[in-house]
Amino acid sequence: MGVKTLPRKIYVTRKLPEDIESRLAEHFDVRSWDEEDKPVPRETLLEEIKDVDGLFCMITEKIDEEILQAGKHLKVVANMAVGYNNIDVETATANGITVTNTPDVLTETTADLAFALLMASARRLTETSDTLRKGEWGAWSPMQFTGQDIFGATLGIIGLGRIGEAVVKRAKGFEMDVLYHSRTRKKDKESELDIGYAELDQLLTKADFALLLLPYSSESHHLIGKRELALMKENAILINASRGGIVDEDALYHALNNGEIWGAGLDVYEQEPVPTDHPLLTLSNVTAVPHIGSASVKTRRAMADLAADNLIEGLNGKKAVTPVNLHN
Template identity: 65%
Template sequence: MTSTVYITRKLPGEIVDKLTNFFNVRMWEEEHVPVPKEVLLQEIANADGLLCLLTDRIDQEVLKNANQLKAICNVAVGYNNIDVDAAAAKGIVVTNTPRVLTETTADLTFALLMAAARRVVEASDVLRNGEWGTWSLMQLTGQDVYGATLGIIGLGRIGEALVKRAKGFDMNVLYYNRTRKPEKEQELDIQYAELKELLQQSDYVSLLLPYSPGVHHMIGNEELSMMKSTAILVNTSRGGIVDEEALYHALRDGKILAAGLDVFEQEPMPLNHPLLSLPNVVALPHIGSASVKTRMQMAHLAADNLVKVLYGEEPITPVW
C-alpha cells in the first residue's frame, strides 16, 4: 500500500514530482499563507510522512492526531517549531536541513552587518525620498568594518563561515559558545571570550546560536547595556533570543548604534512594531537562506529524508 505524505506549503514542482514518484502526495496549495491548524489536524490523521516549514507548529495537539505518522521532515536547520520529545515518544523520526544553507546564511549575515554599519537602507531612502540636497562632509556617515572587532555568539557552521568573511576584512574575531573550541581558535585565528567580555569589546555582535528556552531573551537590558554605544547587533538566528522591547529602547536612546535583524519574535512582523519606526534598524523578512540554489537544496534534502524514513532506511540528517 502506497504511503501518504502531506506537504504544508506549495513547493516547487520538481520537489512535488520527486515525492509523487514514491507516495500519494497531498499538499496545502497556498505558497504565502501557512496551512490552518484545523486543516493540518485533519490531514495529519492519515499521513505517513510530513514535510513542513519552520512556520508550522507541530505541537502535542497536532501529534495527538498523528495516527500513523513515521516522519516529520522540516525544511529548516532549526526545529523549535516541532515538539521533538513528543514526536520521539510516538516513535516519529524528526529531520532538519543543516549544512546546505551555511554559506548562504553567512553571506546574508555579513550583508546585514555591512548595511547597518554603512547605513545603506537609510541612505537609499534619502535618495528615493528626494532628500539628497548636496554632498556634505558628515552626511550619512557610518562605522568602519575593516579592522573592527566582531563578536560571534554561537560558533556553529554558520559562525565559522562568518569568521572567514570577517577575516577578509581583517577583523579581529571573538566568540562565545557553550562549549569552547580550542582547535577552531587556532584554525580560524579567533579568540574565546566570556559573554560579558565579548559584549564589552565588540564593535559588531552577531547572534548565530540555535533557539531553545534556555536562551530566550539572552540579549536583554543588561546585555545591551554592556555594549559600546557605537556597537551594532546582528541577529540571523531566531527572534526569541533578543528581548525586542529592550532592544528598541537601547536603539532609541543611543545605548547602541544600530541593528541588523532578519528574525523576530513574531513573524510576520507587525507593521506597527516599534523597531520598524527606527532609522537605525535594517529589518529583513527572514531571508537568511533565501537564494534559489540553497532553498532548493533544503527542499530536496527534506524530501530525501522523507523517502528514506518511509522506506525503512536511516535518514540523512536526523534530529534524533
C-alpha cells in the same frame, strides 16, 4: 495474486518547486497546501495530519503535541530548516516519530546574509536608499549619512557553529579581529581560525559588531536583554541572524531609541511575520529583512531536496538522512 501495497501518504505544508513535488509523487500519495505565501491554517493541518505517514513542513508551522497526537499514522516529520524549535521533539520521540532537519546545505548562504546584514547596518544602506527614493537627498555634506567602519573592527560571534565559522572567513577578508562565545569552548578552532574566546559579557563589551548565530532554546530565550545591551559600546551594532526570541525586542527598542547602541540588523523576530507596526520598524537605525538567511535559489532547492530525501528514506524502511532524534 499478491496484495497491492498502497502508497504512503504525506502532507506538504507549502508549495514546492514542480520537480521536487514530482519526485515526492513518485513515492507517495501527496497532498499539499498550495498557497505559496500563506502558511497552512492550523485547523487545516489538524485535519490533514490525521491519516498521513509523513509531514513535509516549514519553520512557520508549530508542530506541537496536539498536531503530533492527531497524526495517528505519522512516522516522519521533515522540517525544511536547520532549526527545529517549531517542533515538539520530545513528544515526537515518545510517539516513535522521526524528526529531521536540513543542516549543512545552507551554511554558506546564511553566512553571506549575516555578513551582508552587518555591512548594510554599518553603512546604513536601507536607510539611505529610502532617503534617496523619497527625494529627500539634499546637497552633499561632510558628515552626511556617515556609518561605522567594518575594516579592522572587532566582531563578536555568539554561537560558533558551521555558520559562525563561515562568517569568520568572511570577516578575515576585512581584517577584523574576531572573538567568539559558545556554550562549549572550541580551542582547536581558535588557532585554526585565528580567533579569541571570550565570556559573553566580555564579548559584548569589546565588540563593535555582536552577531547572534546560536539556536533558540529555553536557555537562550532573551539571552540579549537590557543588562546585556547596556554592556555594549554606544557605537556597537547588534546583528541577529539566528532565531527570534534570543533578543528581548522591547529592551532592544529602548536601547536603540535612547542611543545606548548605534544600530541593529535583524533577519528574525519573536513573531513572524513581524507586525508592520512593530516599534523596531519605526527606527531608522534598524536594518530589517524578512527571514531570508537561506534565501538563495540554489540553497532553498537543496533544502527542499534534503527534506524530500528524509521522507523518502525514512518512510521506506531506511535511515533518514539527517534525523535529529530517532534513527530509523
